Amino acid sequence: MIVASTGMVADLVRAVAGDRADVSALMGEGVDPHLYKPTRSDIARLMRADAVFINGLLLEGKMTDAFARMRDSGKPVVAVGDALPQDRLLSPPGFEGAHDPHVWMDAGLWAQALPAVRDAVTKLDPAGADLYARNADAYAAKLVDLDAYARRVLASIPANARVLVTAHDAFNYLGRAYGIEVRGIQGISTESEAGLKAIEELVALLADRGIPAVFPETSVSDRNVHALVEGAAARGHAVALGGALFSDAMGAPGTYEGTYLGMIDLNVTTIARALGGEAPASGFQGKLTLAQR
Ligand SMILES: [Zn+2]
Numbered sequence: 001m002i003v004a005s006t007g008m009v010a011d012l013v014r015a016v017a018g019d020r021a022d023v024s025a026l027m028g029e030g031v032d033p034h035l036y037k038p039t040r041s042d043i044a045r046l047m048r049a050d051a052v053f054i055n056g057l058l059l060e061g062k063m064t065d066a067f068a069r070m071r072d073s074g075k076p077v078v079a080v081g082d083a084l085p086q087d088r089l090l091s092p093p094g095f096e097g098a099h100d101p102h103v104w105m106d107a108g109l110w111a112q113a114l115p116a117v118r119d120a121v122t123k124l125d126p127a128g129a130d131l132y133a134r135n136a137d138a139y140a141a142k143l144v145d146l147d148a149y150a151r152r153v154l155a156s157i158p159a160n161a162r163v164l165v166t167a168h169d170a171f172n173y174l175g176r177a178y179g180i181e182v183r184g185i186q187g188i189s190t191e192s193e194a195g196l197k198a199i200e201e202l203v204a205l206l207a208d209r210g211i212p213a214v215f216p217e218t219s220v221s222d223r224n225v226h227a228l229v230e231g232a233a234a235r236g237h238a239v240a241l242g243g244a245l246f247s248d249a250m251g252a253p254g255t256y257e258g259t260y261l262g263m264i265d266l267n268v269t270t271i272a273r274a275l276g277g278e279a280p281a282s283g284f285q286g287k288l289t290l291a292q293r
Contacts (some may be wrong), residue, residue: 002124003049005060006033007250008104009080011260013053015139016117020128029252032219034189037062046070051124053117057081057089059101059248061189076120083116084109090172092188100188102170102248106177107150107264111143146261147177149284150268154178157277163211164271165202165228167220170247174267185224194224203231206239213242213274219249242274243290256287266290 002023004010010025017023026042027033033055038046043066046052054060054067056079071077081089081103088109089099104110118136122129155178162180164171169184183202185194206214206228214229216222225241232239245267251257257266265284272279273290281290 001049002051002053002121003045004052005054005063006248007258008260008263009053009055011250012080012110012113012139013117013121015260016114016132016135017121017128018131018135020125020131021121027249029249029258030219031249032190033059033248034061034191036060038066047075049075051076051078051120053078053080053120055079055081055101055103057099057101057103061191076124078116078120080113080117083113085112088112090176092169092172100169100172102173102188104173104260105171105264105267106173107143107147108177109173110260111140111147114140114143142261146264146284150174150264151178153268153272153277153279154180155277156279157272157275160209161211161275163205163209164275165206165211165214166245166247167215167217167222167225168247170217171245178268180271185228186220190220199224199227199231202228203235206232207235207237210237211239212276213240215242215271215274216244217247218244218251219247240274243270245270256289261285262287 002013002021004013004025006027007025010023014023027036052070067077081101084103092100114136118132122132164180164182166184168186168190169188171182175182185198186192214225216225229239229241246263250263256262265288269279269283269288282288
């Protein structure tokens with residue numbers, strides 16, 4: 001049994017392990033990993049697991065010590081973020097000395113975690129080595145396609161509207177990968193409170209540049225995003241509330257948006273359409289149902 005912290009990490013491990021492992025995530029739909037505290041039953045599940053996969057880079061802020069203790073006790077704890085090329089990690093202002101943990105937002109970067117996942121799963125179950133290698137390669141090819149789709153639809157947004165304003169700073173990797181300016185109301189972690197000044201500055205940016213939409217996130221309160229819409233309206237600039245993005249958690253289990261591919265597809269398709277770009281409502285592989293959201 002393998003236990004992952006977030007749904008995104010569980011999805012990555014599942015893509016490699018296939019049917020040979022029981023993979024589950026501690027944090028489900030709508031859960032904020034920055035604030036998540038493990039329950040007693042979570043700790044018991046982690047203790048029973050053959051291996052634990054986490055995002056790392058301090059994303060799971062309240063669980064960092066628990067993971068360190070497990071590693072000290074000899075349990076394999078694999079941090080996907082640590083497996084990525086360190087020179088590809090961002091350290092934005094206000095987050096000096098640490099890396100931005102939201103690495104899944106760049107599909108091409110996320111794919112670079114696959115070799116480490118494959119190797120870790122193979123070490124647990126050497127008999128599955130061939131399958132794990134094939135699965136990792138097949139999934140890498142899907143991520144390459146998703147990355148190309150994201151690049152194409154986001155490139156169709158008009159130059160003046162290439163600004164993504166969201167509830168918190170989860171989208172820096174998306175911004176770098178696909179050439180979009182990214183502004184979060186809250187900082188890298190949702191633990192920081194958004195100041196009135198930050199909201200006023202963003203309202204001015206929206207009005208000055210004529211940005212057409214801002215985006216709530218499924219795992220963060222949308223109070224601040226509504227404040228932006230109202231603030232811009234008071235200045236005579238109508239800003240639409242774009243569809244809710246999946247920042248730090250995926251959609252419901254069993255749905256397309258409850259997979260990593262569906263999560264990123266929904267995000268980039270929603271952003272492109274709301275900011276005046278072109279993207280099919282059915283998304284990257286025709287599986288998206290934006291109309292129902
Ligand atoms: Zn976050």
